[in-house]
Amino acid sequence: MSAQILDGRALSKKIKAELKEDIAAFAEEYGVTPTLAVLQVGDDSAVAGYARAIGKNCKSVGVAFRPEVMSGDATQEEVAARLDELNQDPEVHGIMILDPLPEGIDDGALILALNPRKDVDGVHPTNAGRLSQQRPPYFVPATPLGGMRLLEEAGIEFKGKQAVMVGRSDIVGKPMALLLLHQHCTVTIAHSRTVDLPGVCRTADILCVGVGRPEMVKGDWIKPGAVVIDFGTTYTADGLKGDVDQEGAREVAGIFSPVPGGAGPVTNAMLMSNVLAAAKLAVAG
Ligand code: NAP
Numbered sequence: 337m338s339a340q341i342l343d344g345r346a347l348s349k350k351i352k353a354e355l356k357e358d359i360a361a362f363a364e365e366y367g368v369t370p371t372l373a374v375l376q377v378g379d380d381s382a383v384a385g386y387a388r389a390i391g392k393n394c395k396s397v398g399v400a401f402r403p404e405v406m407s408g409d410a411t412q413e414e415v416a417a418r419l420d421e422l423n424q425d426p427e428v429h430g431i432m433i434l435d436p437l438p439e440g441i442d443d444g445a446l447i448l449a450l451n452p453r454k455d456v457d458g459v460h461p462t463n464a465g466r467l468s469q470q471r472p473p474y475f476v477p478a479t480p481l482g483g484m485r486l487l488e489e490a491g492i493e494f495k496g497k498q499a500v501m502v503g504r505s506d507i508v509g510k511p512m513a514l515l516l517l518h519q520h521c522t523v524t525i526a527h528s529r530t531v532d533l534p535g536v537c538r539t540a541d542i543l544c545v546g547v548g549r550p551e552m553v554k555g556d557w558i559k560p561g562a563v564v565i566d567f568g569t570t571y572t573a574d575g576l577k578g579d580v581d582q583e584g585a586r587e588v589a590g591i592f593s594p595v596p597g598g599a600g601p602v603t604n605a606m607l608m609s610n611v612l613a614a615a616k617l618a619v620a621g
Pocket of ligand 1: 479502503504505506507508509526527528529530533546547548549567568569570599600603
């Protein structure tokens with residue numbers, strides 16, 4: 337058996353082409369260009385690279401990109417003050433705070449200070465709570481949104497399926513588990529203290545993995561014919577690796593979203609979709 341491979345690059349291209357048109361139409365109608373501000377503190381090269389990639393992503397669909405780079409010795413008060421300016425600025429629709437922040441900067445306090453209506457990363461508790469209770473408007477982190485979009489495009493039937501989400505972070509695991517639950521899957525969330533993780537994974541009709549341990553999930557952890565979405569991204573000496581052993585998954589799974597080329601590109605498209613949604617929220621008042 338050889339799994340059907342989900343092509344995240346092609347899906348991302350399609351979503352972005354539609355978004356580009358929607359953003360142009362929105363700008364024409366309201367005279368407003370959806371704008372994303374990205375707050376970066378310090379000069380960590382990985383963070384700077386991520387900021388550049390976001391800038392390119394914005395450009396590709398017509399979103400205005402506002403890099404806000406602060407010195408690595410900025411104090412908590414200074415960073416909070418800059419964030420507050422962005423919160424108040426009517427020309428900024430979406431705000432992202434890039435991790436990791438320098439030591440001494442309290443990430444949690446900044447997230448709480450973020451305007452939930454500009455929280456395109458979906459990390460503010462208001463958005464997490466609204467997602468949990470399905471009370472719009474709310475922002476869902478782009479990665480799980482991308483995972484769901486991949487599954488939907490593949491025509492996956494969710495109702496009554498056993499889904500396992502390995503990983504329970506606020507940005508990947510928990511929101512993905514909720515989205516699957518809202519589609520009427522029976523959801524198990526697994527994590528570092530889960531007993532018999534391979535056995536738990538083998539129960540899954542839909543297996544999603546967001547851990548950050550390259551090729552942790554082996555072929556014999558996968559139920560034959562299952563749908564497998566790999567969210568993992570780890571840069572190794574052998575290049576970018578996901579959390580799922582590709583060879584094993586290709587042999588055993590029915591449908592497989594690999595790394596690279598699966599969830600990552602769709603995540604980029606969904607982030608831009610969130611920025612447009614934030615701009616729409618702003619003009620709606
Ligand atoms: P994170 O905050 O570090 O969370 C990792 C999760 O994996 C935690 O819940 C942790 O469990 C669990 N875990 C760690 N070791 C484990 C083990 N041996 N067995 C089972 N579970 C284990 O990471 P994250 O931000 O969610 O990111 C996860 C992965 O997704 C990373 O590779 C990241 O780069 C990638 N990612 C991809 C995208 C994308 O665009 N595709 C976006 C965001 C993140 P505990 O809670 O028990 O510690």
